Amino acid sequence: MGKYYDKLMQDYRLKEGLNACINCGTCTAICPAAEFYKYNPKNIVNIVQSKDEEAIEELLKSDAIWYCGECMSCVTRCPRKNAPGLVVMSLRRLSIETGLFTESEKGRQQYALAKVLTGNILDHGYCVHPATFKYESHPEYGTVGKWIEDNIDDVYERVGAVYNQDATGALRKIPKESMDDLHRIFEVTGANDLLDHIYTASKKKADEMGLTEEEYFHQVFNITGPEHLNNY
């Protein structure tokens, strides 16, 4: 027993997601991430159930725990009712809490994710919102996406959306009392503390790398190396 394993076991997702792994590798066989990245969920689950503190710390610092897409295909097929995807979510949470997420390139991406997603939630009440989802950073939105963006009020109104309006319906402006509720929920449930962890550790890492916050965001959002890929 040790500090990392004990901490992981406090997470309900690990209590639910880890029974007794028999190392059969079915999760890895079905895993979309394992086909793309140098990733093996079977090994991750095995390290956690081994309770090897050094090996768990290495995981928390590694890119490996950030390769999963959380599709949960592994959950369906595990013959022992484990949930490797939930084990990975617990590891990610601990990696953030301990600040070790900034030790890996993929872990550092949490800075960009936190900024964009919690910004959308706390500013607009949505996880995705036209104010921040832009063709410029999402060229796959396509020529139709660019057309939607350029003609946003007309396109949405025609299909019955009520973009930014005080109304009931798609893309309405979320009322102030609901936004206030979201802000208080973030405070009460520890989301603001988690975000502080992400921002403080990321700032420290940016300083170490000699980058401004803006440069750091650009780097973690846009740049990755080929060494993560299976065929590299």
Place this chain on the structure above:
Amino acid sequence: MIYEGKKRIWSDYQKEIPDDHWFFARSCIRQNFNPGAENTMLDIVRNKLGKDFYETKYHTTCGGIAYHSDVIPQETAMTIIARHFALMTEAGYKNMVVSCVTSFGLYSEILETWKEFPELKAKIQQNLWDACRKEFDTPEYLAHSSDIMYKYRYPMSEQAKYPLTNVHTGKPIRVVEHIGCHYAKMFPSKGVGGAEYPYVLSGLAEAFGGEIVDYPERRHCCGFGFRQYLVKANRGYSLSNTYKKFESMEPYKPDVIITNCPGCNYFLDRWQYVLSETNGKVYGENGYGIPVLSSEELAALVMGYDPWTIGLQMHQVAVEPLLDKMGIKYDPAKKYEGANGKQLPKPQAPTLLKCY
């Protein structure tokens, strides 16, 4: 084969979906990319079938994408969703239907976790009181919007104007169905037909006269992967998974792909555009892609809704080849109109993929 045994096993994957009185919760992704699908579903159930579906402007995101991108704690997502349950309770409803598959999976995960760990539910009740001064009952029944389309498939098919028949050949329209991973892979008993043989979309397409096309990677993820798409540096993951699916389904020549997940719908549509630009390949006929529709959009077309009123112009892949096969009458000149008949400039034509 012992028939009774098989029947018992399959009974775990049948859902007794209530017939009426629903609290409706919208999807973040769908509101951005295909808001017409949600509005059309509400029009069908309320005005064509006479059912009671209630929505409130006070509903917010469930936080599911942020939760699965690991930037908010589980307790935060639970408390946001507890607030949604409180809105349902205040409105006097017991059945909840969510439009998003990420939400459906997360709501299911939360309800199951609270059953296992009642002390956690008590903590969330306290959180919600502390933050919002609200109290809640959990839904008696939780459905995804595709469950609703499945439930009403026969009443809708009785009103079919354009069944899923190729009017040129007289044969059924060939349908590929793609189920969002979080619909049933985590909790198979929550989905119609379970995770391995989900029937929620197949049953709908068959009721409309379509033919389901099987292919090897039918159950593979679309590739969203949350952080694997949202971070630009990771998007190769998302694209590669969609590529794998299209290469697998291509030999079976589907006329249309139907989805129940707002994210899958977006990715199977938009990555076809990217694959055409980067690989120089399109997967449909005559330079077009394979149209990708949600279950609601499919039902609306079958029932005779105008394709542009329900928002099919917001898809990158042109739907016209499917409309022509189904014999649907439409006005091409109205495709890119704005509100009140205002003519908007057409989107730029992609290099290879025909979009009009």
